[in-house]
Amino acid sequence: MPLSTETAQESFDADWQEWHAAHERHRAHPHGFLAVTHLHWLGSEPARLEGAPGTWSAEDDVVRVVLEAGESLQRDGQELNGAVTLGSIEERGGINLVAGETVIEVAKRGGEYIVRPRNPENGLLRDYQGTPAYSPDAAFAVRGTYEPFEVPRPTTVGAAVEGIQHVYEAPGEIRFKLAGQKLALTAFNGHAPGSLSVLFTDQTSGATTYAANRSLSVVPAADGSVQLDFNRAVNLPCAYTDLATCPLPPAENRLPVAIAAGEKIPYERQDQL
Incomplete structure (x- = not known):
């Protein structure tokens, strides 16, 4: 027996509410895009980046980061120290590194390499x-x-x-x-x-x-x-x-x-x- 118009609308509304609530939870993930604190474009000249440990550069389709004593990153649970080479990364691809509570996104956009730290305490996420x-x-x-x-x-x-x-x-x-x-x-x-x-x-x-x-x-x-x-x-x-x-x-x-x-x-x- 087909649903009444009112019942069909109630079902449509409920499905949407459930979907949107799930989408909002995904958006507000502790390391989602609302947690991004900085957008750094890498060049061939090594540079310190706010929000991320180490000195970073990109050249010949490879990202390099040099971590000083007391600095470290983790990739897939493995600790990284000293001079680290990352690459190459496909266009619109990326990898995630971890530094304490911060996830360091390393990605390629428009043929260039970027670094975006994501911290759960970022104001945009905290106040969302x-x-x-x-x-x-x-x-x-x-x-x-x-x-x-x-x-x-x-x-x-x-x-x-x-x-x-x-x-x-x-x-x-x-x-x-x-x-x-x-x-x-x-x-x-x-x-x-x-x-x-x-x-x-x-x-x-x-x-x-x-x-x-x-x-x-x-x-x-x-x-x-x-x-x-x-x-x-x-x-x-x-x-x-x-x-x-x-x-x-x-x-x-x-x-x-x-x-x-x-x-x-x-x-x-x-x-x-």
């Missing part, structure tokens, strides 16, 4: 009060069709940090209809196997939602059908901190409709409106 979001609305959960390209298309996009670009392999696009309009979104490969990630802006961007980007994860079925639930559109790290290198959406993903669903501008950024 959650992210505002629209009330779930089933009208923004629509069906679409994933259409793979014959050959994945390299797609260059900008970044939240000036001076770097990201290049993604776009395997296809998602076509759907919303607010009476036929629309399409270029999709990138997601983190989970078989998933896709969509970066987009819409007519709420810069007004009630973060101006630069939002992200939506989708999983196509075997027949190419997808569920686009924009109630689950989330902010990227750059919505909270200037220490993030998030990609911007490709030009074709700037939607000409208002998607009043999903996460809104974080409280931390609302004073910048």
Whole structure:
């Protein structure tokens, strides 16, 4: 027997609340991006970095850190001392080192190496009060069709940090209809196997939602059908901190409709409106 409209809405709301609570827990992890205290770009000249032990440099696709007496790092439980060589790291990849309560992220972004200390006592994390979001609305959960390209298309996009670009392999696009309009979104490969990630802006961007980007994860079925639930559109790290290198959406993903669903501008950024 089909659910009544009221019961279906209650179930839809409950599912969203459960999902968003889990997403908030993940976001507020003690060593998540809210814990990032600094963003250091490495060069060939050795330098001390605030928030991390040692003297750091990067050259010939290798990161080097020299730890003085009394300084140490741990990698996968193994203590590192003296002169340490790390590399190479693939683009958008990274490794985590540990120094006391701090996790030291070493990563490659836009062809350059970065170091980002993550400390659970960082004020952004300590004072985090959650992210505002629209009330779930089933009208923004629509069906679409994933259409793979014959050959994945390299797609260059900008970044939240000036001076770097990201290049993604776009395997296809998602076509759907919303607010009476036929629309399409270029999709990138997601983190989970078989998933896709969509970066987009819409007519709420810069007004009630973060101006630069939002992200939506989708999983196509075997027949190419997808569920686009924009109630689950989330902010990227750059919505909270200037220490993030998030990609911007490709030009074709700037939607000409208002998607009043999903996460809104974080409280931390609302004073910048």
